[in-house]
Amino acid sequence: MTEALLDLRGLRKSFAVRAGGFGRPLRLVAVDGVDLDVTPGETVGLVGESGCGKSTLARLALRLIEPDEGAIQFEGRDVRALSRGELRALRRRMQIVFQDPYASLNPRMTVGETVGEGLRVHKLARGAELERRVAELLDTVGLTREQASRYPHEFSGGQRQRVGIARALALEPKLIVADEPVSSLDVSIQAQILNLLLELQQRFGLAYLFISHDLRVVRHLSRRVAVMYLGRVVERAAADALFAAPQHPYTQALLSAVPVPEPGAGRRRQVLTGDVPSPIAPPSGCPFHPRCPKAIERCSHEVPALREVRPSHFSACHLAPF
Amino acid sequence: MSEAVLAVRDLCTSFATPRGRLRAVDGVDLELRKGETLCLVGESGCGKSVTALSILRLLPEPPAAIERGEVLFEGRDLRKMGAEELRQLRGNRIAMIFQEPMTSLNPVFRIGAQIEEALLVHRDLPRAERQKRVLELLELVGIPDAPARMRDYPHQLSGGMRQRVMIAMALANDPAVLIADEPTTALDVTIQAQILELIEALKKRFDMAVMLITHDLGVVAETAQRVAVLYAARVVETGAVAELFRAPQHPYTRGLLDALPSARTRPGEPLHVIAGRVPDLVDRPKGCSFRERCSRAKAICADVDPRLLAGRGGALVACHNPVPAP
Numbered sequence: 001m002t003e004a005l006l007d008l009r010g011l012r013k014s015f016a017v018r019a020g021g022f023g024r025p026l027r028l029v030a031v032d033g034v035d036l037d038v039t040p041g042e043t044v045g046l047v048g049e050s051g052c053g054k055s056t057l058a059r060l061a062l063r064l065i066e067p068d069e070g071a072i073q074f075e076g077r078d079v080r081a082l083s084r085g086e087l088r089a090l091r092r093r094m095q096i097v098f099q100d101p102y103a104s105l106n107p108r109m110t111v112g113e114t115v116g117e118g119l120r121v122h123k124l125a126r127g128a129e130l131e132r133r134v135a136e137l138l139d140t141v142g143l144t145r146e147q148a149s150r151y152p153h154e155f156s157g158g159q160r161q162r163v164g165i166a167r168a169l170a171l172e173p174k175l176i177v178a179d180e181p182v183s184s185l186d187v188s189i190q191a192q193i194l195n196l197l198l199e200l201q202q203r204f205g206l207a208y209l210f211i212s213h214d215l216r217v218v219r220h221l222s223r224r225v226a227v228m229y230l231g232r233v234v235e236r237a238a239a240d241a242l243f244a245a246p247q248h249p250y251t252q253a254l255l256s257a258v259p260v261p262e263p264g265a266g267r268r269r270q271v272l273t274g275d276v277p278s279p280i281a282p283p284s285g286c287p288f289h290p291r292c293p294k295a296i297e298r299c300s301h302e303v304p305a306l307r308e309v310r311p312s313h314f315s316a317c318h319l320a321p322f
Numbered sequence: 323m324s325e326a327v328l329a330v331r332d333l334c335t336s337f338a339t340p341r342g343r344l345r346a347v348d349g350v351d352l353e354l355r356k357g358e359t360l361c362l363v364g365e366s367g368c369g370k371s372v373t374a375l376s377i378l379r380l381l382p383e384p385p386a387a388i389e390r391g392e393v394l395f396e397g398r399d400l401r402k403m404g405a406e407e408l409r410q411l412r413g414n415r416i417a418m419i420f421q422e423p424m425t426s427l428n429p430v431f432r433i434g435a436q437i438e439e440a441l442l443v444h445r446d447l448p449r450a451e452r453q454k455r456v457l458e459l460l461e462l463v464g465i466p467d468a469p470a471r472m473r474d475y476p477h478q479l480s481g482g483m484r485q486r487v488m489i490a491m492a493l494a495n496d497p498a499v500l501i502a503d504e505p506t507t508a509l510d511v512t513i514q515a516q517i518l519e520l521i522e523a524l525k526k527r528f529d530m531a532v533m534l535i536t537h538d539l540g541v542v543a544e545t546a547q548r549v550a551v552l553y554a555a556r557v558v559e560t561g562a563v564a565e566l567f568r569a570p571q572h573p574y575t576r577g578l579l580d581a582l583p584s585a586r587t588r589p590g591e592p593l594h595v596i597a598g599r600v601p602d603l604v605d606r607p608k609g610c611s612f613r614e615r616c617s618r619a620k621a622i623c624a625d626v627d628p629r630l631l632a633g634r635g636g637a638l639v640a641c642h643n644p645v646p647a648p
Contacts, residue, residue: 049513187578188365190581213511217583220593221589221590254511254512257511257514257515259515259518259543259544262584263546269515271512271516275483276510276512
């Protein structure tokens with residue numbers, strides 16, 4: 001087994017929220033004891049619905065926010081123990097690409113300034129060398145050098161996402177955390193960005209932690225997949241195995257809910273009842289049990305641990321394997 | 323073939339912009355038949371939402387202007403109706419739901435009162451009857467514990483529940499046609515599945531025709547009987563859903579299907595890409611709008627605008643060099 005590039009152990013993060021504006025502060029547990037690792041050069045897909053904690057986990061992994069508990073190792077170093085200076089140096093090796101290419105670019109900076117900012121801040125290039133590197137990066141992501149002097153509003157959504165990717169690449173990272181990078185793009189543009197991500201991975205040996213609610217996209221990109229529900233990883237496995245034989249009822253329902261572009265595929269869709277419960281007051285026992293078609297009495301009071309139900313296939317369900 | 327409840331003929335809608343008039347819908351023909359679901363599919367800016375809003379004349383005029391065309395509902399042209407006549411029809415015989423239910427619901431009124439208002443506008447029912455009907459509608463759209471929920475304000479409900487409330491309002495007066503503009507786009511996939519099933523069940527129960535606008539080809543495949551693909555403000559292909567997915571005839575339809583990761587694509591392999599971008603709709607170039615992105619373009623495509631003509635299997639295709647059958 002290759003040594004992990006990123007290794008998350010028992011991560012936990014809660015936020016104080018005020019329910020309804022008047023109530024006393026409540027704790028929302030966004031991430032509740034998550035283990036996850038990414039090895040060099042691989043893509044790990046992280047899927048789940050709104051509020052499952054996947055974006056919080058991404059920010060924890062980069063220590064953009066501080067966890068309450070748990071350990072984060074990057075290339076074998078304890079990220080939580082680093083000083084600010086050390087952390088800044090480490091950030092060169094792990095970068096993030098955000099969902100919204102409109103909100104994540106500074107409208108007052110030219111695209112060239114945005115892409116070169118990291119190089120300047122880390123004092124890696126200046127003057128003509130900086131310009132040359134920026135031009136190279138724009139080439140790499142399929143933009144032109146001439147576009148360096150333009151501002152974000154002159155770009156389409158797909159082009160802005162390319163700028164975001166060029167910015168992430170500037171510091172030659174080993175890991176890119178991509179948080180819903182294609183969710184706001186049209187299908188034809190989405191395909192372009194996915195192809196670009198695959199090509200860059202090949203070329204630079206990048207690892208991706210790829211976060212998405214779109215299972216079709218995750219399947220296309222990922223070697224391994226983790227599924228989150230209400231702050232916990234409920235299933236983790238190789239992508240092939242997870243999509244072929246999901247071992248958690250939530251994953252099963254999620255897969256069956258995705259509309260497939262094949263009319264009359266004749267699938268029996270399993271429609272879950274009810275909404276995702278509030279993470280402020282999560283259900284007792286298994287967090288999925290109130291919506292689970294397979295739930296038994298035990299599920300309502302005993303939290304299932306994530307365990308290996310098939311070789312390298314982990315599920316947090318009392319009833320697995322299926 | 324069953325009859326059309328709603329027919330759109332040569333619809334053109336434009337917007338005033340600083341650069342000139344932008345034709346957002348440019349000669350669209352559509353036919354919605356009794357009891358069917360017709361999906362309008364296309365990417366951002368293709369004109370699918372503007373088409374729906376033009377049908378019901380919900381666009382602010384100006385800056386929008388419906389330049390020409392007919393919208394025939396039960397034999398009458400909506401474009402020739404007066405404001406009062408139109409109001410009688412909207413939310414009554416033709417209802418519409420939108421992508422973001424939070425912006426369509428009034429945040430300061432209880433949801434029960436909002437559904438009641440939909441009834442009040444179009445029907446003369448005594449108060450007790452109206453309240454009974456509100457409960458009935460909430461139960462119909464699967465809102466649990468309806469007597470308590472009808473006293474809730476919109477913000478107290480989840481996105482999925484709010485969309486159910488919108489559907490209840492839309493159904494209040496037994497419409498013949500439901501126009502749904504990206505009704506599940508803002509929802510999670512498990513909630514999307516619930517809402518799509520609900521629309522399907524209600525369509526059957528009330529024998530409605532549904533026009534569903536979406537950008538998701540998966541949603542099209544699972545809900546529609548027929549589909550119209552829009553590109554750059556025009557319908558480029560329309561036909562039966564199974565046939566369109568099996569053997570698309572317009573190169574753009576083919577490209578859209580291939581760009582999607584699916585059972586037909588192999589993980590990690592490059593996806594098919596439609597190069598280039600949509601043409602400028604303020605200054606639409608001569609000839610086919612797709613030709614610069616099209617691998618099948620010929621000389622004629624630069625000169626002559628392709629018309630929507632009969633293709634294989636009863637489909638209509640606007641292409642000089644359609645994709646051959648596989």
